Amino acid sequence: MTQLAVHAAGVGKVFPTKTGEVVALTDVELEVSAGEFVSLIGPSGCGKSTLLRLIADLDQATSGTLEIFGKPAKRARIDQDYGIAFQQAGLLPWRTVGANIGLPLELHGTGRADRAARIAELAELVGLSDFVDRYPDQLSGGMQQRVAIARALAARPKLLLMDEPFGALDEMTRERLQSELTRIAAETSAAVVFVTHSIPEAVFLSDRVVVMSPRPGRITDVIETGLGDVRDEALRESPEFFDRVTAVREALHGTPVTRASES
Amino acid sequence: MRPVGWSTRRQGELRGWIAAGWGALGVLAVLVLWELYKFAGPSEGFIVGAVPGESGSGVMLLPRTHDRAMPHVWDMAARLFAPTSGGDTPPLWVSVAGAALVTLGIAAVGWLIGVAVGAVLGLVMQRWRLLEWGLLPWIVVSQIVPLIAFAPVVNAIGNQIDRGGGIWPQWLSVAVIASYLAFFPVAVGVLRGLASPDRIHLDLMNSYAAGYWATLFRLRLPAAVPHLLPALRLAAANAVLGAVVAEVSIGMRGGIGRMLIQLAGQASSDPAAPWGPTFGSIALGLIAAGSVALIGLGLANYRRGEATA
């Protein structure tokens, strides 16, 4: 049986604050299969970023169990089973693009020659081969995010965690990067957990869209997109796409939206 | 763990007491180290590279520990209560306090002058960028010039004015020299502060067709407060430093600078005495900076944007 990339059972997270306790997440049940693309979507405060951070072991759950490829989250982090990309690209400004991409490899003792080869491979994958020796401040926002994605893929992880990586970019760049991301995910057959605010983005990229809502943060719905493996520009203009976007929107609002043509 | 039910203000006060506690511990640690070294260190100090027979050669890396060079902490404290120069003279701490007050007063005058000059410079430099480009490098360089050089000059000019019919007491020369050190942080602080408002706030004032003066009083000055307060504190500390150095340089009697030199000269016979004016100088700096900090208390609302360390 293929192992589940992410298996969350009854996961909850409570933050103590000066004015009492905040329940960021409660009773989360989620399964992500290997190679599956799952989006987490919901309004502010619904806990989607918190859930991602729990999976990444950047924070610890206060209840429930969380397993990544059958191991506890901490073990998965130490074994470098996942790669992560944040909303801010988070590139180290004093390192070149190449050195940034190679950072995870450098930290884990990969030899210089092997590192250089892998960096070249990744740079090509994200289309930045000509910029390997540049510095982050010489790159646009979209390019910096591509470097961040390349870095996330450096150790060939089978799971990619992404926290609104395209949130700070303009719409045109976003759509371009979304296409690239689906291509990369397909090529590396990695599972992806993708946090986003944007309904079209979630539907375009994912196999399943997990809808969450706040106070307390919880999963309210899971919607299959059923749009197949080929995600190209034509898809954005197809009726099936609009239909799924509507389904997700209605799930987010909690009630069906009366369509303009029916009244 | 702080009790969760306490108000933020009480928690802030508690933090203040805790910080003060750690500070006291730090001072205690220094005193303990002093006595420890006296107990365990070499009595003639630790000299590297000395040539035998040639006194004063070599580099002394650790000081001598005998009582003439390093008095005990309690000896220093006791000396403060003994008469200043034997017989019926008042206790040392009284003399030190008197001298410190004299210097504090002069430093205060110097501070006021420095703040006035610095504020005008800062204002003018912010208003006209050309002036900033022309003046600021020289203002920065002015602080590298050792002010010992100016002391005799200022004193001489002061004497000239005095003799020529004007009023220029000697202490005014000291105050002017103190102001020379004090004006720099204020000039830079005012310049930075007045130039600190966000672009969007300036655009807002522009949209109201507010002129230079309206913008100055309603936007730039309030925005400058977080930059101004540390500058005033630093100016106070510098004014004290300038006053002490100038006193020594001009040879002014009654201030703490001269007392430092005087008692240091007698150190071989009275080793704990120089510590009196030394502690006095330290207290002077702390009081000066502390008094200026009080100014900040009433301006709490303007400091809401102040960045914490």
Add this chain to the structure above:
Amino acid sequence: MTDADAATTMLPAAPEPSGRAPRPMPAERELPGWLKWVAPIVVGILILAIWIFWVDVLGTAPRMLPSPIAIAEEFVRRFPIILDDMTITATNALIGLVVGSLLALLFAGLAAAAKPVDGMLAPLVSALAVIPIVAVTPILNTMFGASSQFGRQAVATIAAFIPVFVNVLRGLRQTRPVHRDLLRASAASGWQTFRVLTLPTALPYLMTGLRIASSLAVIAALVAEYFGGPADGIGTAIATYAKSGRAALAWAYVLGGIIIGLVFFLVTSLLERLATRRSSA
């Protein structure tokens, strides 16, 4: 700690990293860039002109303020002995700068790592920043002997320690959360995180601290000479010649002091610019 921080960053900050220069105000967009260099030079010439006018043409300046031409002559004529004293003072300042910075690095590291150390040091350093340190010179001369340069070097050390400590401590705490998350997600060890993230982040702050400390060390070394010790160095020479009325020579020594200060300042400023080019700001 805000006081000491702000206090020691009073000197104009280094320019921001490339590509992020602030937009100029509308009225000043018309000023050409070359004026930035010409304006201070013009002001300098103006000051010189007024000075020469006051002393040589009007003849009403006090005796202690000689003509700049006379100062230049004395400087050139007496250069060998001036250089000797410059070397003494500069060496004291340099030793103070180096030792003070090393100590500051050590203590800042300790303070960043251990809260009790930080708690004890913070008030002490804040206090040190406002007291006249040179007042301690007579005591130090007593402790180390009046023929030793140590007292002056110690004062310069303390003067250099404060800004470097404050700035390095701040720099060690300036790592951005997204970078810290990244390193944790990459399962980096504590030492790796320090080497790859904390150190490069703190480096520009160290350079800023050094720039501020350099001028303070020179001034401290010089002023300390005024409070006793061996009869050498720029400060004692200025005092001696000023007292004996040889104004031009005294000012020639002042010029020597200014040169030392400028050299220290320019070198450390250059280092600072190099270090902040690609900072995390």
